[in-house]
Amino acid sequence: MDPEYRLAVTGMSTHLKVALLVPTRNAKSQKSIDFLDWLRRVDQQTLQPEWKRAIDSHSQDGTQEALAASGWELTVISPEDFDHGRTRNQLWQGTDADICVFMTQDALWAETGGLACLLEPFQDPKVAVVSARQLPRPGAGLLEAQARVFNYPSQSWVAEASDIPRQGVKAAFVSNSCAAWRRSALALIGGFPETLMGEDTLAAARLLQKGWKVAYSVDAVVYHSHAYSTLSEARRYFDIGVFHRSHPEYLTTLGKPEGEGKAFVKHQFRWLARQKAYACFPGAILRLFGKYGAYRLGRDFLAWIPPRFRPYLSAHPDWWQAHSPF
Secondary structure (H helix, E strand, O other): OOHHHOOOOOOOOOOOOEEEEEEEOOOOOOOOOOHHHHHHHHHOOOOOOOEEEEEEOOOOOOHHHHHHHOOOEEEEOOHHHOOHHHHHHHHHOOOOOOEEEEEOOOOEEOOOOHHHHHHHHHHOOOEEEEEEEEEOOOOOOHHHHHHHHHHOOOOOEEEOHHHHHHHHHHHHOOOOOEEEEEHHHHHHOOOOOOOOOOHHHHHHHHHHHOOOEEEEEEEEEEEOOOOOOHHHHHHHHHHHHHHHHHOHHHHHHHOOOHHHHHHHHHHHHHHHHHOOOHHHHHHHHHHHHHHHHHHHHHHHOHHHOOHHHHHHHOOOOOHHHHOOOO
């Protein structure tokens, strides 16, 4: 095996270098988790990265000071300069790490061995990326928790191109809320694409096409979920529609997402029924119509929407100031 791929997790010898990379914006004032606890849990990991780097979108709440006090390298950009792909490329291209671990400011390590577990699948030299399991944050609502149960199952898996006919879009399922990438694989595809969202799954799809594998580890666990309102969730699905419209090759490679959407709907109502949460049915139905309508609006009818109105429909309004995909 190439020395680049020798990995020491759980007792094996290695010289693998790891970078922990995170984009931030007003992390100290977020309501979902305590950012100082987030920093502490990073420092408590049994495997410590050689680099801890953040790019901050001009926070005004003490986030930058907290990162500096914890020993993070910090770059500051304006909010309108943030792009999910380009900003993360700036983070990983600034190191010579072998493994680049991306997190978001609201994904909280559940255990001190989480980072070490996330790296274990790289013992297979063809694994390009590994996603962590995401559990609902403490106090999460039923719909919030159900989305995590559906998307993050209790069994690990590894997918390659031959699995696409069976798994469809799930074969490239990756979340940069907590995922580790082999730097050489990222470099092979030129890094993450510049896009409104979905830079992680699009990069994973491209790597599958080039013969790499995509993995999911249930042993690396973070708490990460969102209490989206009906409107904020619709805006997120509008962005997903724009992403699919902007990158038709993604759907050409993996197939249409409607099958996965139907599976999600069935799982949601079965989940609510098992919880005897029948009062949640009307709200869940309203959300489903809102999400599907917003998705179709972004994917099929974006050209009909005047550019000045598009930021109001999006979960990332700042992005539209510097981009005009159509």
